[in-house]
Amino acid sequence: MLLKANAMTDKKNQFPQLFLRLALAVTMLSAVADRFGLWSKENSSWGNMESFKEYTRQLTYFLPEALSTVSAYAATLLEILFPLMLILGFKTKIAAYGSSILLLIFAISMTIASGPKAPLNYSVWVGSAAALLLAVQQHYSLSIDQLTKK
Known part of the structure; x- marks a missing residue:
């Protein structure tokens, strides 16, 4: 019995996987x-890094303030790095798990x-689950990973 190809990596269905990578990124x-x-005040949740650090402090109330600040900057760095990797399809599995x-x-x-x-409200659970679904794929279509695969 032949197993059906994974729908997200099947060459006929490259769009859903690319769409998921781009949507997450x-x-x-x-x-x-x-x-x-960079967003207008009407479309902004924080509007600046200071407000985001205050929000992070609320979420990490159990940490010392210095660690809370470090976590705000670390999260920001990772929220830049992982999406860029996803857009390029570079080390996609690592970026998706991350x-x-x-x-x-x-x-x-x-x-x-x-x-x-x-x-x-912010679909954070859905985003996490979607990234996990992307992470478990066997192949990444339309990606640097695909181009460099030996």
């Missing part, structure tokens, strides 16, 4: 753009600190 980069004040773990940490922290509504 753009979503994460949008949050970073917000921190850097994104899933990072979003899972956000979802858990948001749930503990603020209750379940915030991570549900």
Whole structure:
């Protein structure tokens, strides 16, 4: 019996996988753009890094302030790095697992600190699950990974 090819990596269905990579990447980069004040005030959650550091402090209330600040910058760095890797399709599996773990940490922290509504409203659980689904794929179509595969 022949097994059906994974729908996300089947050559006929390259679009869903590429769409998922780009959707995750753009979503994460949008949050970073917000921190850097690139969205209008009407479309902004934080508007600047100081406000984001305060929000991070609320989510990481159990950490010393210095570690909370470090976590805000670390999250921002990873929210730039992982999406760029996803867009390029470079080390996609690592970027997808990293994104899933990072979003899972956000979802858990948001749930503990603020209750379940915030991570549900921002689809953080869905983002984490989607990144995990991407991470377990065998092949990454339309990617640097595919081009460099031996």
